[in-house]
Amino acid sequence: MRIGLLDRILEISSLLQLDMKHAFTGTSLTESRVHVLWVLHHSGPSTQQALAEALKVTPRTISALVDGLAASGYVQRRTHPSDRRAVLVTLMEDAERMMSKMAADHARLTTDLESVIDEADRPAFIRGVDAVAHRLRQLVHEEEVRYDTVGGSDLSLDEDSTA
Amino acid sequence: MRIGLLDRILEISSLLQLDMKHAFTGTSLTESRVHVLWVLHHSGPSTQQALAEALKVTPRTISALVDGLAASGYVQRRTHPSDRRAVLVTLMEDAERMMSKMAADHARLTTDLESVIDEADRPAFIRGVDAVAHRLRQLVHEEEVRYDTVGGSDLSLDEDSTA
DNA sequence: TATTGTTATACTCTATAACTATA
DNA sequence: TATAGTTATAGAGTATAACAATA
Numbered sequence: 001m002r003i004g005l006l007d008r009i010l011e012i013s014s015l016l017q018l019d020m021k022h023a024f025t026g027t028s029l030t031e032s033r034v035h036v037l038w039v040l041h042h043s044g045p046s047t048q049q050a051l052a053e054a055l056k057v058t059p060r061t062i063s064a065l066v067d068g069l070a071a072s073g074y075v076q077r078r079t080h081p082s083d084r085r086a087v088l089v090t091l092m093e094d095a096e097r098m099m100s101k102m103a104a105d106h107a108r109l110t111t112d113l114e115s116v117i118d119e120a121d122r123p124a125f126i127r128g129v130d131a132v133a134h135r136l137r138q139l140v141h142e143e144e145v146r147y148d149t150v151g152g153s154d155l156s157l158d159e160d161s162t163a
Numbered sequence: 164m165r166i167g168l169l170d171r172i173l174e175i176s177s178l179l180q181l182d183m184k185h186a187f188t189g190t191s192l193t194e195s196r197v198h199v200l201w202v203l204h205h206s207g208p209s210t211q212q213a214l215a216e217a218l219k220v221t222p223r224t225i226s227a228l229v230d231g232l233a234a235s236g237y238v239q240r241r242t243h244p245s246d247r248r249a250v251l252v253t254l255m256e257d258a259e260r261m262m263s264k265m266a267a268d269h270a271r272l273t274t275d276l277e278s279v280i281d282e283a284d285r286p287a288f289i290r291g292v293d294a295v296a297h298r299l300r301q302l303v304h305e306e307e308v309r310y311d312t313v314g315g316s317d318l319s320l321d322e323d324s325t326a
Numbered sequence: 327t328a329t330t331g332t333t334a335t336a337c338t339c340t341a342t343a344a345c346t347a348t349a
Numbered sequence: 350t351a352t353a354g355t356t357a358t359a360g361a362g363t364a365t366a367a368c369a370a371t372a
Contacts, residue, residue: 004270004273004277005273005276005277005289005292006269006272006273006276007273008289008292008293008296009175009176009179009276009292010179011296012172012176012292012295012296012299013172013175013176013179013180015296015299015300015302015303016172016173016176016299017176018219018303019299019302019303019306022303022306022307023306023318024318024319026319026321027318027319027321028319028321029318029319029321030338030339032338032339032340033338047353047354048353048354049352049353049354056181057339057340057341058340058341058342059353059354059355060340060341060342060354060355060356061339061340061341062354063354063355063356064338064339064340065338065339068338072320072321073320074320080353083348083349083352083353084347084348084349084353085346085347085348085349085352085353085354086348086352086353086354087353087354094320095320098318098319098320101317101318102318105318106169107167109169110167110168110169110170112298112302113168113169113172113295113298113299114167114168116294116295116297116298117290117291117294117295118287118290118291118294120287121287121288121290121291122291124281124283124284124287124288124291125284125287125288125290125291125292126168126171127280127281127284127288128280128281128284128285128287128288128291129168129171129172129175129288130171131279131280131281132175132276132279132280133171133174133175133178134279135275135276135279136175136178136179136182136276137178139178139182139275140178140181140182140185143182143185143186144185154264155186155187155190155192155261155264155265155268156187156189156190156191156192156261157235157236157237157257157258157261158189158190158191158192158235193361193362195361195362195363196361210330210331211330211331212329212330212331220362220363220364221363221364221365222330222331222332223331223332223333223363223364223365224362224363224364225331226331226332226333227361227362227363228361228362231361243330246329246330246371246372247330247370247371247372248329248330248331248369248370248371248372249329249330249331249371250330250331327372328371328372329370329371329372330369330370330371330372331368331369331370331371332367332368332369332370333366333367333368333369334365334366334367334368335364335365335366335367336363336364336365337362337363337364338361338362338363338364339360339361339362339363340359340360340361340362341358341359341360341361342357342358342359343356343357343358344355344356344357344358345354345355345356345357346353346354346355346356347352347353347354347355348351348352348353348354349350349351349352349353
């Protein structure tokens with residue numbers, strides 16, 4: 001067995017990450033901050049709770065990310081119309097324009113990547129990707145259940161402080 | 164247009180990352196540290212320079228990662244036989260055993276993921292994955308060249324301090 | 327002079343815990 | 350009592366710059 005499917009996918013993941021990283025070096029943007037902007041662009045003004053769920057991080061982390069984005073003028077915290085505890089993180093106009101450009105780049109890259117796959121292979125390819133994604137969702141979900149009940153893995157040398 | 168290829172791949176990436184994260188919560192291991200161990204397991208004792216190249220981070224970052232791994236007993240710094248400036252980061256015996264288990268898990272997951280793809284689709288699927296990986300390598304390489312010469316992107320609101 | 331790794335410093339992401347204001 | 354967000358604190362990853370020891 002040479003290079004397996006998993007290694008190929010991992011390489012693609014790391015290449016995509018590199019691609020993102022390159023796109024933002026020299027700016028105040030980072031992957032996490034862009035992730036916030038991406039959610040705002042697609043969902044509209046959102047509470048920090050909603051952002052925390054979308055990014056799967058704690059609310060505290062969102063506070064820090066929003067601080068950074070606000071300092072650079074990408075977003076603004078606005079008062080929530082009906083809940084005075086909450087805040088609506090809102091994209092500024094320039095940032096909205098920038099995100100539209102980014103979405104266009106995203107669509108362009110999608111087309112680009114699809115175009116390098118032989119047309120005859122595409123349906124099978126998409127089926128395969130969906131099957132893999134579905135299986136991974138299943139596996140991650142199983143782990144989350146196990147994790148919430150017992151937790152931990154046997155892959156480490158660390159002392160097991162469960163005792 | 165519904166969900167495009169790129170979004171599907173990005174979802175798979177994030178699921179794989181989650182999967183890794185779950186596997187190591189509760190231990191002193193992290194994705195970066197495991198990456199170091201993985202390289203050591205596959206390449207044998209390595210200088211920190213070599214590790215820096217493999218992980219595409221600065222040597223300084225490797226110092227910190229190796230410090231953490233050494234403190235937990237995963238690796239040891241040994242003297243390089245022919246270059247007294249260099250150090251050979253070496254897997255400890257227990258860690259070596261652990262990495263063999265991890266490699267087995269990795270192989271198992273590869274098989275698992277392959278098995279959910281319809282057998283008739285597999286050849287086309289692999290061709291597609293390879294084509295996409297190849298195209299991404301090309302794109303990242305182009306960016307690296309452009310980045311080394313001019314640098315920066317037009318995707319940000321930050322002041323351009325090139326002036 | 328160039329290379330290997332370190333110390334010093336700093337920024338970002340992330341988490342938990344305690345707290346404030348509001349529901 | 351529960352929820353939204355913050356302050357306080359801490360650990361990890363990362364980077365640049367200056368420096369030591371060795372090639």
